Amino acid sequence: xxxxxxxxxxxxEPDAFSIDDLARVGTEPWTGVRNYQARNFMRNGMHVGxxxxxxxxxxxxxxxxGTATVATPAYPDPTQFDRKSHYFDPKATQEEPRxxxxxxxFERKLSRIIPLDEIREHRDELGEEFELIRRGSRLSVLxxxxxxxxxxxxxx
Numbered sequence: 342x343x344x345x346x347x348x349x350x351x352x353x354e355p356d357a358f359s360i361d362d363l364a365r366v367g368t369e370p371w372t373g374v375r376n377y378q379a380r381n382f383m384r385n386g387m388h389v390g391x392x393x394x395x396x397x398x399x400x401x402x403x404x405x406x407g408t409a410t411v412a413t414p415a416y417p418d419p420t421q422f423d424r425k426s427h428y429f430d431p432k433a434t435q436e437e438p439r440x441x442x443x444x445x446x447f448e449r450k451l452s453r454i455i456p457l458d459e460i461r462e463h464r465d466e467l468g469e470e471f472e473l474i475r476r477g478s479r480l481s482v483l484x485x486x487x488x489x490x491x492x493x494x495x496x497x
Contacts (some may be wrong), residue, residue: 353397
């Protein structure tokens with residue numbers, strides 16, 4: 342069994358890309374992130390083999406639905422250069438890309454959704470620094486400690 346270096350939670354709207362989509366394709370580039378802090382987590386913090394909690398957002402109920410693995414080192418997000426893409430960035434150049442992504446590989450779908458409301462019930466154990474339950478936090482990629490990873494998956 343591979344020892345993971347770090348853990349992450351990555352959000353996706355299920356009507357755009359769901360855990361079932363990831364299961365079907367196996368590995369997918371995590372493109373379209375346009376928040377500098379989330380970009381920095383992918384570019385500077387993620388390593389191949391890191392664990393990912395796959396989270397469905399903007400749905401009822403929002404929650405953790407599966408696990409995945411970081412499959413590649415970060416590389417420039419190709420959507421920033423594609424004029425037809427919703428994620429096109431006219432300030433990005435091939436020489437100086439602004440946005441990065443990693444590829445994510447499917448591991449498993451959870452036996453049930455771990456809904457956000459249930460996650461909030463464990464605020465004390467997760468800690469106030471846990472970005473998912475901080476008021477006003479909208480990050481789509483966020484770090485998860487080993488203890489938080491273990492606790493969250495124990496809720497399954």
